[in-house]
Amino acid sequence: MATTVLTALGHDWEGSMVQVVDQLPGVTVGRRCVDLADLLAAASAGLGDVALVSADLRGLDRDALAHLRAHGVAVVGASRDGQEAQERHLRQLGVERHVHTGTPREELVDVLTSTTAASAPFVTGAGEPLPGEDPPTAPIVPVTDETPEPQRGRVVAVWGPTGAPGRSTLAVNLASELAGLGQPVVLVDLDTYGASVAQLLSVLDEAPGIAAAARASELGTLDLASLARLAVEVAPRFRVVTGIPTPTRWTEVRSSAVEQVIDLCRSLAAFVVLDCGFGIEDDEELSYDTTAPRRNAATLTALDAADELLLVGAADPVGLQRMVRAVQAVGQVASPTPRPVVNRLRAGSVGPDPRRRVAESMARFAGLEDITFLPDDQAGVDAAVLAGQTLAEAAAGSPLRQAIAALAADLAGVAAPVGEVRGRRRLLRRA
Numbered sequence: 001m002a003t004t005v006l007t008a009l010g011h012d013w014e015g016s017m018v019q020v021v022d023q024l025p026g027v028t029v030g031r032r033c034v035d036l037a038d039l040l041a042a043a044s045a046g047l048g049d050v051a052l053v054s055a056d057l058r059g060l061d062r063d064a065l066a067h068l069r070a071h072g073v074a075v076v077g078a079s080r081d082g083q084e085a086q087e088r089h090l091r092q093l094g095v096e097r098h099v100h101t102g103t104p105r106e107e108l109v110d111v112l113t114s115t116t117a118a119s120a121p122f123v124t125g126a127g128e129p130l131p132g133e134d135p136p137t138a139p140i141v142p143v144t145d146e147t148p149e150p151q152r153g154r155v156v157a158v159w160g161p162t163g164a165p166g167r168s169t170l171a172v173n174l175a176s177e178l179a180g181l182g183q184p185v186v187l188v189d190l191d192t193y194g195a196s197v198a199q200l201l202s203v204l205d206e207a208p209g210i211a212a213a214a215r216a217s218e219l220g221t222l223d224l225a226s227l228a229r230l231a232v233e234v235a236p237r238f239r240v241v242t243g244i245p246t247p248t249r250w251t252e253v254r255s256s257a258v259e260q261v262i263d264l265c266r267s268l269a270a271f272v273v274l275d276c277g278f279g280i281e282d283d284e285e286l287s288y289d290t291t292a293p294r295r296n297a298a299t300l301t302a303l304d305a306a307d308e309l310l311l312v313g314a315a316d317p318v319g320l321q322r323m324v325r326a327v328q329a330v331g332q333v334a335s336p337t338p339r340p341v342v343n344r345l346r347a348g349s350v351g352p353d354p355r356r357r358v359a360e361s362m363a364r365f366a367g368l369e370d371i372t373f374l375p376d377d378q379a380g381v382d383a384a385v386l387a388g389q390t391l392a393e394a395a396a397g398s399p400l401r402q403a404i405a406a407l408a409a410d411l412a413g414v415a416a417p418v419g420e421v422r423g424r425r426r427l428l429r430r431a
C-alpha cells in the first residue's frame with residue numbers, strides 16, 4: 001500500500017519538493033498543507049501516514065509534533081541543502097529523520113516508506129549533538145565519592161486530593177532530606193493551581209522556572225545545559241524548578257514540555273521530586289478540540305512518568321474519605337501503586353490511638369496497607385514557613401522532619417540518619 005505524505009514546507013521551495021515526492025514509487029502526496037493548522041487538521045482526519053515538515057513552518061513546536069504522533073502520523077524533517085541550522089532545530093524538537101532537497105530518490109523512498117509513528121518516535125530528551133556541535137556544558141550536580149554518578153534519576157510524584165493535605169510540605173522536605181543523604185535531587189513544582197515551592201524555599205520570584213523551561217521546550221531549545229541553568233541550586237545537591245507565578249498561566253505548561261523537562265531532570269539528578277496539583281480529571285474528553293491545552297496536563301504527565309507515587313491525605317474524616325476516593329481515581333492515570341502517606345496525624349481529629357484507627361479504616365475502605373504517618377507538627381512547619389527554609393534548616397529536631405527523613409531514607413535505600421543539617425542552604429531572599 002502506498003505511503004501517503006502530508007507536506008507542510010517553506011513556500012518558496014515547497015512546489016519543487018512536492019513534485020519530486022509525488023513521483024516516487026509507493027508514495028503519494030495526500031495533501032499540501034498551507035500552514036500548521038491545516039496539517040494538524042489533515043492528521044486528525046487520518047489523511048496521511050507521514051508528515052514532511054520544515055523548520056520554518058510557523059508555530060511548529062513539540063505540542064504540534066506530539067499531536068501528529070498521537071494521530072499515527074510519523075514526522076520527517078525536510079530542509080533545503082546547506083540549511084543545517086534548520087535540521088538542527090528540528091532535531092532539538094525531537095524529529096529524528098530528515099531529508100533534503102538534494103536527497104537521492106532511492107533514499108527519499110526509503111525514509112518516507114519506512115517511517116511510521118511507531119518506528120520514529122520523538123525523542124523526549126534534547127537530541128544528540130550534531131557533528132561539530134558542542135555537547136552541553138551544564139553545571140551538572142557535582143558528584144562526590146559518596147554519591148555514585150546518577151544514571152537515570154527516579155521520579156517521585158507527590159500527589160494528593162484537594163484540601164491541601166500537605167503535598168508541597170512533603171515534596172520540599174523530602175527533596176531536602178534526599179539531598180542531605182547525598183542524593184542529587186531536582187524538585188519541580190508542577191502545581192498549576194497553586195504553586196508554592198518558590199515561596200516555601202525563599203527563591204526569588206523572578207526565577208524563570210517551569211514556564212521558561214516549557215517555553216524553551218516548545219521552541220526546541222531546551223537541553224540539559226539550559227535546564228540546569230533554570231533549576232536553581234538552593235542547597236548542595238538540591239535544585240529547584242519553580243512553578244508558574246500565577247495560576248492564570250497554566251496554559252503555558254503543556255504535556256509534551258513537561259514530559260521533556262522530567263526526562264531531562266532524570267539526567268540531572270538521582271531523584272526527581274514532583275510537586276503535583278490536585279486535579280487529575282482529563283478535560284480533553286469534554287473539549288472536542290484535542291489540540292487545546294489541558295488544565296491538568298502537568299499533573300497527568302507527572303503521574304504517568306512517576307516511578308514512585310506518594311499519595312498524601314489529611315488525617316481527618318474529610319481528608320481520609322477523599323484519600324479513599326483518590327486511590328481509585330489515581331489508579332486510572334498512574335502506573336505505580338500509590339504509597340499512602342497520611343499527614344497531620346493527631347488524636348484530636350480521629351480519636352484516641354489515631355495511628356491504629358487510620359490504619360484500620362484505610363485497610364478496610366481502600367485496601368491500603370503500609371501507611372507512612374506524618375505527625376501534625378504546627379511548630380515545625382511554622383518555623384520553616386516563616387523562615388522560608390526546609391524543616392532540616394529551621395526545625396531540625398521536629399517530629400515532622402524526623403518522619404520525612406525516615407521516608408527519604410527508605411526511598412533512597414539507606415539507614416535513616418537524624419541529626420544536624422548537612423550543608424546549609426544558600427538563601428535567595430525574595431525582594
Ligand SMILES: Nc1ncnc2c1ncn2[C@@H]1O[C@H](COP(=O)(O)OP(=O)(O)OP(=O)(O)O)[C@@H](O)[C@H]1O
Pocket residue numbers: 160163164165166167168169170191194196278343344345374375376377378381382385400
Ligand atoms: N504535618 C503538618 N503539620 C502541621 N501543618 C502542616 C503539616 N503539613 C502541612 N501543614 C500545613 O498545611 C498547609 C497546607 O500544606 P501544603 O501547602 O504542603 O499542602 P498542599 O497539599 O501542597 O496544598 P495546595 O493545595 O495549596 O498545594 C500549610 O499551611 C502547611 O504548613
Ligand SMILES: [Mg+2]
Pocket residue numbers: 167168169191194195196275
Ligand atoms: Mg501545594
